[in-house]
Amino acid sequence: MSTTLNLKLKVWRQESADDVGAFEYYDVAVADDASFLEMLDYVNEGLILDDREPIAFDHDCREGICGSCSLMIDGQAHGPQKGTATCQLFMRKFSDGDEIVVEPWRAAGFPLVKDLAVNRAAFDRIIEAGGYISVNTGAAPDANITLVPKEAADAAMDAAACIGCGACVAACPNSAGNLFTAAKLQHLNLLPQGQPERLARTEAMVEKMEEFFGSCTNHGECQEACPKEISVDFIAMMNRDYLKAKLANRKRSGQKKFG
Amino acid sequence: MALTLDSKTPEGPLADKWDKHKFDLKLVAPHNRRKFEVIVVGSGLAGAAAAASLGEAGYNVSVFTYHDSPRRAHSIAAQGGINGAKNYKNDGDSIQRLFYDTIKGGDYRSRESNVYRLAQSSVNIIDQATAQGVPFAREYGGLLDNRSFGGAQVSRTFYARGQTGQQLLLGAYQALARQIQLGTVTLYNRMDMQDVVVHDGRAVGITARDLLTGEISAHSAHAVLLATGGYGNVYFLSTNAKACNVTATWRAHKKGAAFANPCFTQIHPTCIPPADEFQSKLTLMSESLRNDGRIWVPSAMEETRAPGEIQDADRDYFLERKYPAFGNLVPRDVASRNAKIVVDEGRGVGSLKNGVYLDFADSIGRLGKETIKARYGNLFDMYERITGEDPYSVPMRIYPATHYTMGGLWVDYNLQTTVPGLFALGEANFSDHGANRLGASALMQGLADGYFVAPSTVAGYLSGLLGDAPVETSHEAFTSSLASTQDMVDQLVAIKGTKTPDHYHRELGKLVWDYCGMSRSKAGLETALSEIPALREEFWKEVKVLGSGNGFNQSLEKALRIADFMEMAELKVSDALHREESCGGHFREEHQTPEGEALRDDEDFAYVAAWEYGGPDIHKDSILNKEPLIFDNVKLSQRSYK
Numbered sequence: 001m002s003t004t005l006n007l008k009l010k011v012w013r014q015e016s017a018d019d020v021g022a023f024e025y026y027d028v029a030v031a032d033d034a035s036f037l038e039m040l041d042y043v044n045e046g047l048i049l050d051d052r053e054p055i056a057f058d059h060d061c062r063e064g065i066c067g068s069c070s071l072m073i074d075g076q077a078h079g080p081q082k083g084t085a086t087c088q089l090f091m092r093k094f095s096d097g098d099e100i101v102v103e104p105w106r107a108a109g110f111p112l113v114k115d116l117a118v119n120r121a122a123f124d125r126i127i128e129a130g131g132y133i134s135v136n137t138g139a140a141p142d143a144n145i146t147l148v149p150k151e152a153a154d155a156a157m158d159a160a161a162c163i164g165c166g167a168c169v170a171a172c173p174n175s176a177g178n179l180f181t182a183a184k185l186q187h188l189n190l191l192p193q194g195q196p197e198r199l200a201r202t203e204a205m206v207e208k209m210e211e212f213f214g215s216c217t218n219h220g221e222c223q224e225a226c227p228k229e230i231s232v233d234f235i236a237m238m239n240r241d242y243l244k245a246k247l248a249n250r251k252r253s254g255q256k257k258f259g
Numbered sequence: 260m261a262l263t264l265d266s267k268t269p270e271g272p273l274a275d276k277w278d279k280h281k282f283d284l285k286l287v288a289p290h291n292r293r294k295f296e297v298i299v300v301g302s303g304l305a306g307a308a309a310a311a312s313l314g315e316a317g318y319n320v321s322v323f324t325y326h327d328s329p330r331r332a333h334s335i336a337a338q339g340g341i342n343g344a345k346n347y348k349n350d351g352d353s354i355q356r357l358f359y360d361t362i363k364g365g366d367y368r369s370r371e372s373n374v375y376r377l378a379q380s381s382v383n384i385i386d387q388a389t390a391q392g393v394p395f396a397r398e399y400g401g402l403l404d405n406r407s408f409g410g411a412q413v414s415r416t417f418y419a420r421g422q423t424g425q426q427l428l429l430g431a432y433q434a435l436a437r438q439i440q441l442g443t444v445t446l447y448n449r450m451d452m453q454d455v456v457v458h459d460g461r462a463v464g465i466t467a468r469d470l471l472t473g474e475i476s477a478h479s480a481h482a483v484l485l486a487t488g489g490y491g492n493v494y495f496l497s498t499n500a501k502a503c504n505v506t507a508t509w510r511a512h513k514k515g516a517a518f519a520n521p522c523f524t525q526i527h528p529t530c531i532p533p534a535d536e537f538q539s540k541l542t543l544m545s546e547s548l549r550n551d552g553r554i555w556v557p558s559a560m561e562e563t564r565a566p567g568e569i570q571d572a573d574r575d576y577f578l579e580r581k582y583p584a585f586g587n588l589v590p591r592d593v594a595s596r597n598a599k600i601v602v603d604e605g606r607g608v609g610s611l612k613n614g615v616y617l618d619f620a621d622s623i624g625r626l627g628k629e630t631i632k633a634r635y636g637n638l639f640d641m642y643e644r645i646t647g648e649d650p651y652s653v654p655m656r657i658y659p660a661t662h663y664t665m666g667g668l669w670v671d672y673n674l675q676t677t678v679p680g681l682f683a684l685g686e687a688n689f690s691d692h693g694a695n696r697l698g699a700s701a702l703m704q705g706l707a708d709g710y711f712v713a714p715s716t717v718a719g720y721l722s723g724l725l726g727d728a729p730v731e732t733s734h735e736a737f738t739s740s741l742a743s744t745q746d747m748v749d750q751l752v753a754i755k756g757t758k759t760p761d762h763y764h765r766e767l768g769k770l771v772w773d774y775c776g777m778s779r780s781k782a783g784l785e786t787a788l789s790e791i792p793a794l795r796e797e798f799w800k801e802v803k804v805l806g807s808g809n810g811f812n813q814s815l816e817k818a819l820r821i822a823d824f825m826e827m828a829e830l831k832v833s834d835a836l837h838r839e840e841s842c843g844g845h846f847r848e849e850h851q852t853p854e855g856e857a858l859r860d861d862e863d864f865a866y867v868a869a870w871e872y873g874g875p876d877i878h879k880d881s882i883l884n885k886e887p888l889i890f891d892n893v894k895l896s897q898r899s900y901k
Contacts, residue, residue, distance in 0.1 A: 161422065
């Protein structure tokens with residue numbers, strides 16, 4: 001049976017990126033088997049009836065897979081539970097009487113939309129720069145023609161589990177996008193199918209990333225915040241590939257020049 | 260005015276129809292393709308795959324999604340897998356068998372030719388996805404692994420841990436991103452389609468609302484593809500993502516597209532039961548869990564012991580008992596209905612007695628905890644996060660929830676709706692799953708439609724328009740659509756009533772679930788038909804949407820969607836009332852066998868019910884059109900999973 005928690009929320013409210021924002025306070029009594037977003041729904045229902053505009057926040061699947069939800073909760077991206085997106089965080093992780101601070105992702109690469117919602121289009125731009133294997137529909141050979149060692153497929157899947165939520169950027173003191181970019185890169189770079197474009201892809205995606213995000217200084221906060229617990233090892237792999245890419249791609253352009 | 264429902268099914272043997280049809284379809288030469296504009300609404304499996312493939316072919320494609328990124332479409336949440344008739348397991352699978360399983364699983368209410376093409380395409384999908392780098396599970400030798408799924412006796416399901424939908428969607432999204440980079444596809448994100456624009460009897464574009472600014476704009480094209488998913492959120496509580504809605508297909512319906520079989524809804528057997536009144540959605544646990552979990556309830560109603568203390572003799576493994584051949588792997592509708600029966604008997608488990616056990620103790624004993632963890636680890640973790648219980652030591656509690664809608668816009672063999680130039684793909688159409696969908700078939704259908712069917716059939720349509728410029732957006736067809744869309748927004752904002760949009764959505768959902776859910780009766784459906792219009796009327800008088808229509812307003816987004824659900828729900832109930840038989844997910848209490856199984860009436864109801872919009876009094880005004888279903892290749896039989 002559930003118990004009721006009496007909580008004080010301190011929520012960031014901001015009309016748009018051009019306006020000045022501020023914290024507002026709300027008291028809420030909620031069952032501990034509600035999810036964090038259900039708690040916000042409940043607050044919003046009350047706000048509407050009270051003629052106050054509801055809090056805007058992004059969310060959709062509420063199963064921890066679509067990557068829409070965000071929220072800095074008490075200074076932690078996706079809140080206190082490790083390996084868990086905000087939508088899968090339940091109020092039983094909090095105690096009666098807690099004050100909970102709720103803020104949007106704060107990063108220059110993620111401009112604010114309204115209240116707790118931000119614009120994460122930079123991630124799409126990074127994928128567009130090269131986060132794919134170039135194969136047109138219909139051009140594929142039989143799926144079992146290329147053997148993929150189980151270890152490689154598993155490691156690629158570990159990276160591919162990224163949900164693109166942006167917690168890594170929000171948690172990083174430099175607002176770096178390295179964990180996201182590395183996960184997307186290594187998903188493809190670890191597979192045989194991804195080899196032909198490996199170096200070109202790496203260079204293009206890393207350089208696109210740098211247009212939006214800060215530099216990685218190996219804090220590792222991203223891995224801690226990641227709801228899919230993606231390892232910073234992928235960043236090391238990305239850095240190696242990037243180094244190789246800079247050398248190999250330069251050599252290749254040199255060859256073009258002279259040959 | 261009755262519609263002519265020409266399915267355009269090609270002549271000839273089943274196995275040759277698609278090849279023959281592709282040959283008969285007119286082509287657009289590569290240098291002419293850039294002269295055509297195509298709009299794709301939705302960026303899930305069907306939408307992203309279609310947009311990418313059409314972009315690769317050389318058409319100018321515009322993709323609209325209400326998400327911030329195309330990658331967030333709800334296809335991403337599919338867990339278990341995707342069927343492919345590869346027969347890599349040498350266990351007797353074939354295209355013919357996948358076709359047969361799908362027709363039978365759909366309780367003989369789908370079109371043979373479409374289903375056969377789906378089974379044929381399944382093979383290519385696996386190849387395509389693998390080439391894109393989708394990290395499907397592998398065996399130690401490096402070959403692809405398979406598992407079995409409900410409704411099948413072969414292992415034909417390919418999977419990527421418990422995140423198959425995510426990985427397939429990322430594959431399609433990455434293909435789409437490549438085309439965006441190449442300039443063949445233009446992405447419109449956070450844009451919510453509001454209306455299909457029809458001129459001279461053809462779809463010529465859409466209007467869409469920018470969710471950030473509130474601006475409603477017109478977009479012109481030679482063809483419009485709706486890949487906008489299903490209407491499961493009509494129940495409010497479902498496993499669908501919160502934003503899933505019927506708006507695109509419903510507004511298309513009001514512009515002339517027939518809506519087929521709206522009463523066919525799939526109730527998925529393995530979801531986590533609701534915990535309290537704040538519940539905002541239900542969470543699905545992949546039915547792949549039924550491979551290793553055993554479903555049971557206590558034999559006695561008054562059982563109070565903890566599950567671990569209940570001896571085998573005091574447990575009722577009701578699916579294994581009633582269906583020895585398929586056991587826990589019976590199709591979804593059968594599993595769901597049987598769970599409802601035992602819970603209604605008062606043998607439900609959990610503090611609210613609203614679930615049944617899904618128990619892994621035997622599998623953990625046989626295979627070890629590590630193996631179970633490797634197979635289902637992420638699902639077990641998710642269950643633990645939601646319920647606070649550890650499924651490795653305590654059986655899961657599950658109960659059915661709305662998951663998928665087999666009904667949708669009526670389409671012909673070309674996936675074209677009754678409005679020329681307007682196509683519907685994936686869950687948005689009705690075509691392949693009949694009255695019940697088999698597990699691991701939704702991903703298959705979305706991708707088959709998107710990668711392989713639409714690129715050919717849309718080209719066939721476009722070939723007839725060579726030389727025609729798209730209709731100017733200054734045309735009256737567009738300006739009147741813009742005006743009516745703006746009017747609806749203004750009306751909703753002006754009501755300033757007393758109850759929130761969610762309040763009305765919950766009320767509607769409760770009506771539809773109670774009277775048009777897992778089990779339906781004439782009396783119940785008639786009750787719903789009297790209550791839904793009243794609720795709709797109240798909604799339009801009393802809903803409270805704060806803020807303005809200009810700018811980011813999530814309450815307004817919801818209210819616009821609920822307004823459409825309020826109308827669609829009535830058609831769904833009408834359809835359920837008219838279909839005086841039980842089939843698949845549609846169970847009419849008046850029509851059952853003595854053993855309580857669904858009793859079909861092939862004599863009178865072997866047809867697709869395609870409803871034409873007739874006016875605002877949905878139940879009275881909607882016009883029923885019938886497409887008879889002709890089965891030349893399978894013999895209709897009472898489904899038996901015993």
